[in-house]
Each structure stands twice: as structure tokens, then as C-alpha cells.
Amino acid sequence: MTEAHYNRVVLKLSGEALSGEEGYGISPKVIQSISKQVKEIVDLGVEVAIVVGGGNIWRGKVGSEMGMDRASADYMGMLATIMNSLALQDGLETIDVQTRVQTSIEMRQVAEPYIRRKAIRHLEKKRVVIFAAGTGNPYFSTDTTAALRAAEIEAEVILMAKNNVDGVYTDDPKINKEAKKYDSLTYLEMLNEGLGVMDSTASSLCMDNDLPLIVFSITEEGNIKRVIQGENIGTTIRGN
Numbered sequence: 001m002t003e004a005h006y007n008r009v010v011l012k013l014s015g016e017a018l019s020g021e022e023g024y025g026i027s028p029k030v031i032q033s034i035s036k037q038v039k040e041i042v043d044l045g046v047e048v049a050i051v052v053g054g055g056n057i058w059r060g061k062v063g064s065e066m067g068m069d070r071a072s073a074d075y076m077g078m079l080a081t082i083m084n085s086l087a088l089q090d091g092l093e094t095i096d097v098q099t100r101v102q103t104s105i106e107m108r109q110v111a112e113p114y115i116r117r118k119a120i121r122h123l124e125k126k127r128v129v130i131f132a133a134g135t136g137n138p139y140f141s142t143d144t145t146a147a148l149r150a151a152e153i154e155a156e157v158i159l160m161a162k163n164n165v166d167g168v169y170t171d172d173p174k175i176n177k178e179a180k181k182y183d184s185l186t187y188l189e190m191l192n193e194g195l196g197v198m199d200s201t202a203s204s205l206c207m208d209n210d211l212p213l214i215v216f217s218i219t220e221e222g223n224i225k226r227v228i229q230g231e232n233i234g235t236t237i238r239g240n
Helices: 028-042 060-065 070-094 116-124 142-152 187-192 200-208 223-228
Strands: 008-013 047-052 099-103 128-132 157-162 184-186 213-217 235-238
Touching: 008 028, 008 142, 028 047, 028 070, 028 223, 047 070, 047 116, 047 142, 060 070, 070 099, 070 128, 099 116, 116 128, 116 142, 142 157, 142 200, 157 223, 184 187, 187 200, 187 235, 213 223
Parallel strands: 008 047, 008 157, 047 128, 099 128, 157 213, 184 235
Antiparallel strands: 213 235
């Protein structure tokens, strides 16, 4: 299998995935690894958009639980995603992958504002587009951002790259050794069983727009390319 099964995808990265073994901050080694994997699928002709979380730097929910105003805490989380996005942009451009960062919160000295038509034009020119700052609104996760942007740019699939987990399980495999991995699921099954892959708002958006989701591990190099080429790794979630 050498051909890509998808033409346009959204790659969803958790902030924790960028922190490596440290568990916080940004690991240059991880940035290099992810950048190389993204370059592999760009070289196959795939149009790639990326949404990255900010949990390696700041989590709005944690700030809220500490007594902060929830909106302020969430805006801080959006700024964390911008830092991650700029690090990822630098990693990609170091290996000659043209990349644009678009932010939902305007900061023109740092990145472009999010404009749907401009984002699609970048993708058509085979530039990687990184969507930063979430939806620009508090109370929404970066999972919801990935679902929303995927629908807006008419992506064919969302690739949810996890750190140290190779799919969706019946329970946490790190705690419960009897946990079984799902090869495929529907969004309704995922919600009904409370599997916590993504929040209910994001799940509903994917379900309503018939957007499949593939959950897989990014820890093993080459996995993004394997998914793009149709290898059955991870867990596929569909509308029905």
C-alpha cells in the first residue's frame, strides 16, 4: 500500500503528545518526530490541517477548578495552543514543509487570523495549516475545534493521535489489564458507554457531519502514514 486513501485530513494532536517523557512543556525530539511523520503524508500528496491542544502548558479546566474565572482560564489555554502551534510550524519548516498557522484570536504579528477560504487555498497549495487558539471561545475544547474545522474545510477524516495509547479500549489499559481494544465503534456507542475519547459536543459535530474519526498512537514513528495508507491500526469511529 503506497497510495493515500484520503485527500484532505485533520490531524488532532493532544498537547501532552508534544511533551514526550517529561509530561510537560515542549520536547524538541517529539516535535522533530511528528514533523517527519507529517512530511511523509504531505509527500504522498495529502492536504493536512492540524489542531493541537495546550495541556502540556496549561489546562483551562484545571485553572477553573483552582478558583479562576473559567473564561480567563480557557483563554490562557488558547494561548498555550498557539505556543505549541508555532513550535510545530518551526519543526515542519525546518524540514522544508510550507506551513501556515491560523489563529481564532487575532495576533497578526504572530500568525494569520482564521479565514476559512484562505485556509482551503493554503491546503490546495499543499501547505500544512495549523489551527491555533481553539474556536476562539471559552468552554469549547480543542476536540470540538478539530470537529468544527474538519467540517468547515470538508476534510474526509479526523486522525486523533494519542500519546502511549493505540486506540479505544473498554477501560484504561494502563490500569485494567483485562481492557479490550475496539477495532471499530459508532459515535452513539462511544457516548453511551462513556468511553471519553472526545467530548460530547465534538462527538455530535462529527456525527451530524458524517465525519469518521481514527484514534491511534503517535508514539510509534510512521503510524500517521500507515493510517493514511489504509492500514487497520487503532480504532475507527463512524456515524453508524
